[in-house]
Amino acid sequence: MLGVLLLALAATALLSLALGSRALPLTTVVDVMLHDDGSEAATIVHALRVPRTVLALAVGVALGVAGALMQGQTRNPLADPGLLGVEAGASCAVVLAIYGLHVDDLAGYAWFALAGAGVAAAAVFAIGSTRGGPDPVTLVLAGAAVSALLGAVTQALVVRDAETLDAFRFWVVGSASGRSLSVFWEVAPFLASGLVLAALSTPGLNLLQLGDDVAASLGLSPWRQKALGVGAVMLLTGAATAACGPIAFVGLVVPHLARWLGGVDYRWLVPASGLLGGLLVTLADIAGRLVVRPAELQVGIVMALVGGPAFVLLVRRTRAVRI
Amino acid sequence: MALLHASPLRVGALSWLVPVRAGLVALAGLVLLLVLVAVDLSVGDFPIPVREVVATLLGGGDAGQRFVVMELRLPQTAVAAGVGAALGLAGALTQTLARNPLASPDILGITEGAALGAVAVVVASGASGYGGGLVAGRLQELGLPVAAFGGSVVTALVLYAFSWRRGLDMQRLVLVGIGLGAALAAATSYLLVNARIQDAASAQVWLSGSLTGRGWEHARPVLVALVVLTPVALLLVRSLNAMLLGDDAARGLGVRLQLTQLGCLVVAVGLTSVSVAAVGPLEFVAFVVPQVALRLTGGSRPPVLASMVAGGVLVVGADLVTRAVLPFALPAGIVTAAIGAPYLIWLLVRTNRGRTA
Structure with missing residues (x-):
């Protein structure tokens, strides 16, 4: 099953290189990918489509994995990676950067977003932790509270200053376009270390579903487990938000989709959510390029506009999606 | 301590469980709410001592004071208290129904429906109105609450229709x-991204939830909805307690499950819709207030009455802060989050210490 997903992902990536306001034949795409001949097609592929495809894939994978980890860690299927305060922290930092320092390029936003995400997530983890390790409900509530507080700061600045709002409203919908590959390299170390932590924490998630006490009696250290898991979620979500802005809905919905496809074993759920996330975000990015040609819809908007109703139908059709 | 939580009261063959601590918390909150209301009515550009405010409310005072208190300040304070109580109650009901602290009306899409309706009105009337700015302004004033109310009610109907499948399953409803x-x-952000920046800015103010300049025409629907729907909620409380044990156990105890769920949802949606129509989405209130009330009363589910009172305290407090403390204008929704969030954080930290000690 994972192999099928991987193939689908590769095919989608190829499509993403070929489709857009100027569609290129697949043979041309493969040609110019192999050797950059300086033609118009080569420029389009290398300068525009490769960066956004790489970013959409990376961000989708990161958000999918983070979503599955988050729901496993908190034992709450409504938990979204954004709940740890990461997206609110990143947004707040970006608004502060626009308002106070007049930063106006996307690569500059990325550093502020990363810093904001890190600070917010650390605060949430500190508030939500007891001596025995963080308790899932407290963690989620702490995340919601910190998000609300940071959201208030963001709102206050945006409401008071129209210029900030004008720059911020395009960042906050989440988009993969207009970024160069350097943005990807900026966040790549964070993504990679997040994925390593995720791989380390996944095997214990199934035990954790039985409750902290049972998991501990079976030889799992809940505290270590949660530190790993929450660390992974912070790194992955923070890096994704820094690269493309907050893309809502992916982390929340993709694990439900993965459960529907292949059951609730987290050893399947985490990698499958990653691949599905990459697939969905890339598809949403392609769709955003095609529906209102030659203009574009931001990937975050497409994701939620198409994904929302599709998710509703999925929930209606099956009894497999369970809270 | 156990006695403080809830003690049985027996009269002959009858007995009730009296939630002593929840009652005390609600009572203390009510006193605090009354004090806040009195202070809120007394401060402003034309300060009136609290004693005279009370006298004016009871029918005394001179004409100027009567005008300021009864016509200018009381409606806004009433909107604040009413909206706070309504959102607190709505949040307590949905969180109890779904047995999930995250299931506030915000997460059910109801507020988002209202926001879409309102933002659509702002953007549409703004774009049409270079020449007819005044006309557009009037249209917004009349159309915003109606559009918000319509948006949330339509969303609730769609939500119900799509969740219904051989009965209503709360988990399906939440998803x-x-x-x-x-x-x-997403549709709202699409409108905001493509709107003129002036329209986007004024939509943003509405989206933050603002109490400024609310009159009796805003207060009346909220208060009527509270008077009608609160008794319904109180009737449903017994069934809610049984439902905490799980759907099957509740059915075994004789609870009519579908009817209770439908009743709670109607109450929650009704209260949320009128609140959003009156002041815009005060996003955080319905989520945080029941959780704060739960931690103060220490029961097994968010308490209904204490949540209402706590909601009133939070929103009236926010109104007071925006009008009297802050040197610049800020939408009340921002202030409710700025007050409510640190308080919830403090409660979380304190309970954690208590648990490990």
Whole structure:
């Protein structure tokens, strides 16, 4: 099953290189990918489509994995990676950067977003932790509270200053376009270390579903487990938000989709959510390029506009999606 | 301590469980709410001592004071208290129904539906109105609450229709609500991204939830909805307690499950819709207030009455802060989050210490 997903992902990536306001034949795409001949097609592929495809894939994978980890860690299927305060922290930092320092390029936003995400997530983890390790409900509530507080700061600045709002409203919908590959390299170390932590924490998630006490009696250290898991979620979500802005809905919905496809074993759920996330975000990015040609819809908007109703139908059709 | 939580009261063959601590918390909150209301009525550009405010409310005072208190300040304070109580109650009901602290009306998509309706009105009337700015302004004033109310009610109907499948399953309802809410929020951001920046800015103010300049025409629907729907909620409380044990156990105890769920949802949606129509989405209130009340009363589910009182305290407090403390204008929704969030954080930290000690 994972192999099928991987193939689908590769095919989608190829499509993403070929489709857009100027569609290129697949043979041309493969040609110019192999050797950059300086033609118009080569420029389009290398300068525009490769960066956004790489970013959409990376961000989708990161958000999918983070979503599955988050729901496993908190034992709450409504938990979204954004709940740890990461997206609110990143947004707040970006608004502060626009308002106070007049930063106006996307690569500059990325550093502020990363810093904001890190600070917010650390605060949430500190508030939500007891001596025995963080308790899932407290963690989620702490995340919601910190998000609300940071959201208030963001709102206050945006409401008071129209210029900030004008720059911020395009960042906050989440988009993969207009970024160069350097943005990807900026966040790549964070993504990679997040994925390593995720791989380390996944095997214990199934035990954790039985409750902290049972998991501990079976030889799992809940505290270590949660530190790993929450660390992974912070790194992955923070890096994704820094690269493309907050893309809502992916982390929340993709694990439900993965459960529907292949059951609730987290050893399947985490990698499958990653691949599905990459697939969905890339598809949403392609769709955003095609529906209102030659203009574009931001990937975050497409994701939620198409994904929302599709998710509703999925929930209606099956009894497999369970809270 | 156990006695303080809830003690049985027996009269002959009858007995009730009296939630002593929840009652005390609600009572203390009510006193605090009354004090805040009195202070809120007394401060402003034309300060009136609290003693005279009380006298004016009871029918005394001179004409100027009567005008300021009864016509200018009381409606806004009433909106604040009413909206706070309504959102607190709505949040307590949905969180109890779904047995999930995250299931506030915000997450069910209802607020997002209202926001889409309102933002659509702002953007549409703004774009038409270079020449007819005044006309557009009037249209917004009349159309905003109606559009917000319409948006939330339509969303609730769609939500109910899509969640219904051989009965209503709360978990399905929450998931459907999340899907709907995400799509509606995306549509709203689409409008905001493509709107003129002036329209986007004024929509943003509405989206933060603002109490400024609210009159009796805003207060009346909220108060009427509270008077009608609160008794319904109180009737449903007994069934809610049984439902905490799980759907099957509740059915075994004789609870009519579908009817109770439908009743709670109607109450929650009704209260949320009128609140959003009156002041815009005060996003955080319905989520945080029941959780704060739960931690103060220490029961097994968010308490209904204490949540209402706590909601009133939070929103009236925010109104007071925006009018009297801050040197610049800020929408009340921002202030409710700025007050409510640190308080919830403090409660979380304190309970954690208590648990380990």
